[in-house]
Amino acid sequence: MTGIFHPVSETSVKMSFLDPDKQFPLVVEPIAEGLGLWAWATGHRELIESQVLQYGGLLFRNFNVNGSSDLEALIHSLSGEPLEYRERSSPRRTISGKIYTSTEYPAEQTIALHCENSYQESWPMRIFFHCLTPAAVGGETPIADTRKVLTRIDPEIRQRFINKQVMYVRNFYHFLGLPWQTVFQTADKAEVESYCRENKIEIEWMEGGHLRTSVVREPVLTHPQTGEEVWFNHAMFFHVSTLEPEIQEGLLLAFQEDELPSNSFYGDGTPIEASVVKELRQCHQQEMVLVPWQQGDVLMLDNMLVAHGRLPYSGSRQVLVGMAQLIRRDPEIGSALLSKI
Structure with missing residues (x-):
């Protein structure tokens, strides 16, 4: 949000902005060395909640944080029980409990800005990242305020999406991308079918045993x-044009657009124009702030207010992820409001 920043009266920490021009994200650092993040955060839950709703993201830096156990305890304290990663779209490994690795795409690839699980019927309202090992070069996490991204999109394009909505088509092959057993965390077809019915996903079992789903x-x-409108979808992230050029070219030689591991269309099934996806990228880039990781950092995001991604890197990089606070679309009220469950 814009406006003059008025630091909260809190003697144990200092607050500033990683990007002072965008006033985003809010950086919270201890005044004295040796302060544990979980202990401090447990006593300041209301402060943290108010600041994350105002600024969208908080970067906790120079606190004592000891790996996945501390991250899981922090999530429990601030946002409740961590969530299982279901209806997956990216490769991750479980570290412990419900703490995972960040998306394990090859280091040379960019991960486009997106809001976690925005293609789903339900998603985590809070997402936490914890840096164990920063990359030797690169590997920053770009983030962008989805409220501001929305206002940058051409009003005609924005209204076209609102009118038509977005269709996500996904194909789960055993030889490319994630198989359906990994995506839905079960090998039981009946469980997959039940999950899809409950979440308004159309399914088709294809020749060869792979699964195709589509949802609007x-x-x-x-x-x-906050009552604010946000740009919350995977239209840009899933679209074939977001892939690296050589990957995109190879896939389109082998598959039709509705046969790709993932692709997005307008809700009526018509293609989203490349020029439109290009504008969506530009709008995100104009609001983008890079978070350069330091060992021990914890980044807490409101998953509806902030999109995130990853830049290419070299060297080893280990960032953990945990999610919490399940939110579901409200079918009685419609798309404008959500209900927490």
Whole structure:
């Protein structure tokens, strides 16, 4: 959000902005060395919640944080029980409990800005990242305020998406991308079918045993706590044009657009123009702030207010992820409001 920053009266920490021009994200650092993040955060839950709703993201830096156990305890304290990663779209490994690795795409690839699980019927309202090992070069996490991204999109394009909505088509092969058993965390077809019915996903079992799904979702939602409209969807992230050029070319030689591991269309099934996806990328880039990781950092994001991604890197990089606070679309009220469950 814009405006003059008024630091909260809190003697144990200092607060500033990683990007002073965008006033985003808010950086919280201890005044004295040796302060444990979990202990401090447990006593300041209301402060943290108010600041994350105002600024979208908080970067906790120079606190004592000891790996996955501390991250899981922090999530429990601030946001409740960590969530299982279901209806997956990216490769991750479980570290412990419900703490995972960040997306394990090859280091040379860029991960486009997106809001976690925005293609789903339900998603985590809070997402936490914890840096164990920063990359030797690169590997920053770009983030962008989805409220501001929405206002940058051409009004005609924005209204077109609102009117048509977005269709996500996914194909789960055993030889490319994630198989359906990994995506849905079960090898039981009946369980997959039940999950899809409950979440308004159309399914088709294809020749060779692979699964194709399609679902139509709203691209713009109203945040249930702030009342602000946000750009919340995977239209750009899933679109074939977001892939690295050589990957995109190879896939389109082998598959039709509705046969790709993932692709997005307008809700009526018509293609989203490349020029439109290009504008969506530009709008995200104009609001993008890079978070250069330091060992021990914890980045807490409101998943509806902030999109995130990853830049290419070299060297080893280990960032853990945990999610919490399941939010579901409200079918009775419609796309404008959500209900927490």
